[in-house]
Amino acid sequence: MTRGTQGDRPDNAKPEPQPRGARHKGNRPINQAEAAERFLAAPRHQQQHDTRLWTLRQRRDDQMWAMPEWEEMRSLASAIKEHTLSHLDTYLEMFEANAKANGVVVHWAKDAAEHNRIVLDVLALHGAKTLIKSKSMLTEECGLRADLAKAGVEVVETDLGERIQQLDDEDPSHVVVPAVHKLRTDVAKVFAATIGSDPDNDDPPYLAGAQRDATRPLILNAGAGMTGANFLVAETGAVVVCTNEGNADLCANIPDLHIVSVGIEKLVPRTEDLAIFVRMLSRSALGSPITQYTSHFRGPRKGGEMHVVLVDNGRSERLGMEEFWTSLKCIRCGACMNTCPVYRRSGGLSYGATYSGPIGLIIDPTFNARKYSNLPFASTLNGSCTNVCPVKINIHEQIYAWRKVLVRQHETPFVKRAAMKAAGALFSRPAVYRAAIEQTNEALASLPRFAIYNGLNAWGKRREMPHPPAETFHQWYTKNRGGKQ
Amino acid sequence: MSSRDAILSSIRANLPKAERLLPAVPKFEDNPPADLIEAFGNSLTRMGGRLLDPDPAGGAMAPVRALLEHSRLVCSSTSEIKGDLDLATVVDPRALADVDHALVRASCGVAETGSILLTDQDLKVNALAYLAQHLIVLLDPVDIVVNMHSAYVRPEFRERRYAVFHSGPSATADIEGVLILGAQGVRSLSVLLVPRNAAEHAEADL
Numbered sequence: 063m064t065r066g067t068q069g070d071r072p073d074n075a076k077p078e079p080q081p082r083g084a085r086h087k088g089n090r091p092i093n094q095a096e097a098a099e100r101f102l103a104a105p106r107h108q109q110q111h112d113t114r115l116w117t118l119r120q121r122r123d124d125q126m127w128a129m130p131e132w133e134e135m136r137s138l139a140s141a142i143k144e145h146t147l148s149h150l151d152t153y154l155e156m157f158e159a160n161a162k163a164n165g166v167v168v169h170w171a172k173d174a175a176e177h178n179r180i181v182l183d184v185l186a187l188h189g190a191k192t193l194i195k196s197k198s199m200l201t202e203e204c205g206l207r208a209d210l211a212k213a214g215v216e217v218v219e220t221d222l223g224e225r226i227q228q229l230d231d232e233d234p235s236h237v238v239v240p241a242v243h244k245l246r247t248d249v250a251k252v253f254a255a256t257i258g259s260d261p262d263n264d265d266p267p268y269l270a271g272a273q274r275d276a277t278r279p280l281i282l283n284a285g286a287g288m289t290g291a292n293f294l295v296a297e298t299g300a301v302v303v304c305t306n307e308g309n310a311d312l313c314a315n316i317p318d319l320h321i322v323s324v325g326i327e328k329l330v331p332r333t334e335d336l337a338i339f340v341r342m343l344s345r346s347a348l349g350s351p352i353t354q355y356t357s358h359f360r361g362p363r364k365g366g367e368m369h370v371v372l373v374d375n376g377r378s379e380r381l382g383m384e385e386f387w388t389s390l391k392c393i394r395c396g397a398c399m400n401t402c403p404v405y406r407r408s409g410g411l412s413y414g415a416t417y418s419g420p421i422g423l424i425i426d427p428t429f430n431a432r433k434y435s436n437l438p439f440a441s442t443l444n445g446s447c448t449n450v451c452p453v454k455i456n457i458h459e460q461i462y463a464w465r466k467v468l469v470r471q472h473e474t475p476f477v478k479r480a481a482m483k484a485a486g487a488l489f490s491r492p493a494v495y496r497a498a499i500e501q502t503n504e505a506l507a508s509l510p511r512f513a514i515y516n517g518l519n520a521w522g523k524r525r526e527m528p529h530p531p532a533e534t535f536h537q538w539y540t541k542n543r544g545g546k547q
Numbered sequence: 548m549s550s551r552d553a554i555l556s557s558i559r560a561n562l563p564k565a566e567r568l569l570p571a572v573p574k575f576e577d578n579p580p581a582d583l584i585e586a587f588g589n590s591l592t593r594m595g596g597r598l599l600d601p602d603p604a605g606g607a608m609a610p611v612r613a614l615l616e617h618s619r620l621v622c623s624s625t626s627e628i629k630g631d632l633d634l635a636t637v638v639d640p641r642a643l644a645d646v647d648h649a650l651v652r653a654s655c656g657v658a659e660t661g662s663i664l665l666t667d668q669d670l671k672v673n674a675l676a677y678l679a680q681h682l683i684v685l686l687d688p689v690d691i692v693v694n695m696h697s698a699y700v701r702p703e704f705r706e707r708r709y710a711v712f713h714s715g716p717s718a719t720a721d722i723e724g725v726l727i728l729g730a731q732g733v734r735s736l737s738v739l740l741v742p743r744n745a746a747e748h749a750e751a752d753l
Contacts, residue, residue: 223721266725308717308732361708382561
């Protein structure tokens with residue numbers, strides 16, 4: 063699978079600069095479309111991103127077809143999650159009691175600030191000044207690294223992709239492959255500037271080796287280790303972590319202190335439930351039958367300490383949202399991102415939020431309805447995300463439902479509201495609608511290009527409008543089946 | 548109100564109304580592979596691991612000894628091979644930082660995924676399986692189960708503090724999807740099928 067650099071790039075071609083993500087302007091709505099434009103304007107990045115993610119989607123399909131019970135597994139996964147979420151209080155208490163009995167210290171955090179404070183307190187109690195970490199979307203959501211840095215704690219991400227992003231001072235762009243939007247030339251540039259690798263060598267095995275060698279001493283000298291969690295098992299108090307690089311097990315098994323940050327929705331009731339989720343997680347994510355490591359931590363090592371921080375940060379409130387609570391079933395596999403035509407062509411950073419892609423569109427507005435008010439419109443509502451979701455979240459329906467909520471709350475821009483209002487008036491009057499369609503077809507056939515492809519027509523951007531038919535269906539029907547209406 | 552109570556009461560106020568029952572999980576074992584060992588080997592290879600060929604002439608442990616021939620530092624938690632470092636004396640896992648080859652016996656194997664299950668009891672020092680450059684695993688063929696469902700029935704998940712499925716060596720494809728074996732953990736994973744008691748006398752001829 064390893065490819066050299068020679069064949070991929072002509073020697074005289076300069077590396078294409080990496081397009082950066084969405085611009086943040088305080089609490090003003092993120093302009094995803096603007097950032098996506100810049101990603102599309104970088105063809106090498108855009109093509110690599112699109113191809114890579116579509117490959118993951120195809121590998122996922124291969125795994126799915128090889129498993130006759132796939133659809134039954136999806137139904138089971140969904141049912142287990144919905145049951146757990148509708149008894150979440152009971153299962154959290156069960157998990158807490160069992161984890162405590164195993165010698166684990168359990169903390170509860172209402173929000174991001176409390177989570178970060180708890181982690182800092184535990185680190186301070188141990189005099190730990192450096193923390194090695196495996197990838198965790200929750201700690202991204204909580205802005206943990208920035209808060210720890212302010213308190214003088216050095217944080218080292220140990221997953222290759224996450225480390226690339228940390229060293230480039232950029233958020234992860236994907237929940238499973240954080241640096242998927244970068245080319246090898248981008249990584250070579252980041253590593254040359256930060257860990258002293260050869261700036262002229264962008265061979266992936268060389269770059270991965272450089273990061274491994276630079277990270278190993280940091281792991282050996284760290285004061286504490288932190289992991290996220292993919293699942294918590296209520297009946298045993300176990301914390302389950304699924305990874306490929308072996309870094310989570312290094313973080314958890316070398317320093318004396320292991321801190322686990324986990325969202326309260328990650329519970330499953332029984333050990334046997336894990337089989338369902340573990341069989342589907344990596345198949346959905348990367349199209350591999352299982353992650354290289356599936357680790358179960360039920361208690362601290364001899365002489366060590368293990369802490370679990372259970373984080374709410376808006377989740378209990380989301381549980382009460384009738385149309386949206388099932389988004390809490392998400393196991394963060396990223397399959398919806400890999401399949402999404404908008405995501406594949408715009409890059410995860412264009413969403414300007416912790417969670418990007420289809421799942422992001424329905425989670426992000428729960429954190430900030432104004433800032434992320436544009437995101438539910440970054441979808442064609444094709445439903446592919448829903449079809450690939452291993453826990454059967456009706457993602458595209460929730461995207462549509464969010465649009466209605468945001469329009470009701472006037473969180474959408476005026477042009478979009480005015481257009482929707484006009485469309486509503488049109489669709490409610492059949493005769494007017496038919497006349498408009500006829501006129502539009504005529505207009506499409508006869509108007510000069512500049513009248514169709516301009517800034518006011520979003521559907522004309524980067525694609526050709528469909529060829530107008532010679533007659534509308536209604537005209538054809540009247541002519542051929544006339545009088546039989 | 549403590550944060551714990553605040554979170555729990557917020558959950559109770561927001562619980563979805565409809566009752567949703569917890570389904571029974573089937574074993575999905577209706578069509579097991581005809582040959583579990585062959586299926587395990589194929590799955591292991593797909594994950595980047597390697598099933599060692601037996602060497603009937605050289606003895607049960609010969610394939611392992613061949614791998615260790617040029618190793619600078621061997622550390623074993625098995626009774627079959629002694630190694631250079633006594634794990635019983637290791638208090639700080641960092642003492643294993645320079646291990647070339649680690650040797651351990653697995654609790655079980657999974658044919659579906661080519662995974663092997665290692666516990667804190669198997670490893671003696673958990674970090675052994677990650678700090679070493681290469682991992683060699685002994686697996687009794689009778690300990691191979693069909694799939695993840697049968698694996699999760701095993702007692703290790705209730706009894707051990709640490710239990711981990713290894714499916715091939717550590718790996719990453721974080722740069723343009725190029726697969727690299729040997730990410731942060733071991734660079735290779737080799738499995739030798741050898742019954743638990745057959746190799747009892749193997750150490751004598753080392």
